[in-house]
Amino acid sequence: MSTIFVAGALANKPGNGGEAWVRLSWALGLRRLGFDVCFVEQIAADVCVGPDGAAASIGGSRNLAYFRSVASSFGLTSSSSLLYDDGAQVFGMSKEELLALAESAVALVNISGHLTYEPLMRLFARKVYVDLDPGFTQYWHAEDQPLGLEDHDEHVTVGENIGTDACSIPTGDIAWRHVRPPVVLDEWPLGDGEPGRFTTVGSWRGAFGPITWDGHAFGLKVHEFRKFVDLPRQAAGTFEIALDIHPADGNDRTLLEHHGWHLVDPGQVVHDPDAFRAYVQASGAEFSVAQGIYVETNSGWFSDRTVRYLAAGRPALVQDTGFSQTLPTGEGLLSFTTMEQAVAGVNAILEDYERHSRAARSLAETYFDSDVVLGRLLADIGVTP
DSSP states (O other): OOEEEEEOOSTTSTTOHHHHHHHHHHHHHHHHTTOEEEEEEEEOGGGOBOTTSSBOOGGGOHHHHHHHHHHHHTTOGGGEEEEETTTTEEEESOHHHHHHHHHHOSEEEEETTOOOOHHHHTTOSOEEEEESSTTHHHHHHHTTOOOOGGGOSEEEESOTTTTSTTOOOOOTTOOOEEOOOOBOGGGOOOOOOOTTEEEEEEESSOSSOOOEETTEEOOOHHHHHHHTTTHHHHSSSEEEEEEEOOGGGHHHHHHHHHTTEEEEOHHHHSSSHHHHHHHHHHOSEEEEOOOHHHHHTTOOOOOHHHHHHHHTTOOEEEEOSSGGGTSOOSSSEEEESSHHHHHHHHHHHHHTHHHHHHHHHHHIIIIIBHHHHHHHHHHHHTOOO
């Protein structure tokens, strides 16, 4: 059986169950296709925190505990490794085991270019860069920021319109392949939520600052959400966000709550993969906006979070980033660009909820099943178990 490496951030994002599912979906999906999967992550000393959020040594850190917990829950304990401080310490599989496996591995799937550890990187026969942040990645590359793209043989992005006439994002000298966010359907049985309860999970400002290109500053998620802040007053149902919002954004929190949004602490309700899954399954549907850069460039970006809602049979009403050009919308998955369309989408879901619920699961099975998504990608790049 062939070995394939998946690299990505788990320990770097402790308490973020949704981000864990992004990496797990690749690792578990590739394992389903017949690969021996080795998961590897690297973490810097200044990222490590204790249970109280204060700086901590790696041994007593929340990061290491989270890494071990997630790996154990999904059968990756004996096939995962955390590299600390550029390999000064290694937890899980030993450095010697990693290096030996890398020499015989068929490929590295490097999510967001996470792995940079040179002694390991140079051993892989094939390296695949997976872009989860279309627009950010390509504009940074155009500005010659060091992303390590040139160190990879293949480049894939979840921005399905990148490289087409429909999208304004520059591709530079890279031929980007397209990949949809995969979901392992067996991990996402249908939920039994309250139909009128629209939820989502997110960060108010996101992980990155705004991008400016050719004199234009692209907006963040906060800027898009403000455009639709009045939705709870104009549509039926209830609207809830498991929102990571900084105390300095207190005015925005007040604005949201004043307009009828119910805010919950993501650290309490989606703190690990099981909690995230339970939160999605207990929801009736998703409502969410997107990062401004995804919308303004018509990138075709589609959220891995939304894929989980669909898989659980939860309809999704999400801001169009150009994905409506490649995915069917109207049943199960509804898109909007205006407040009027958002209100109409809420009403449509509530008027025939069971139909939209069935359609949501069907969309996940047809367009996002990890067997199909990852199988097609591997065939395209010539990698087999």
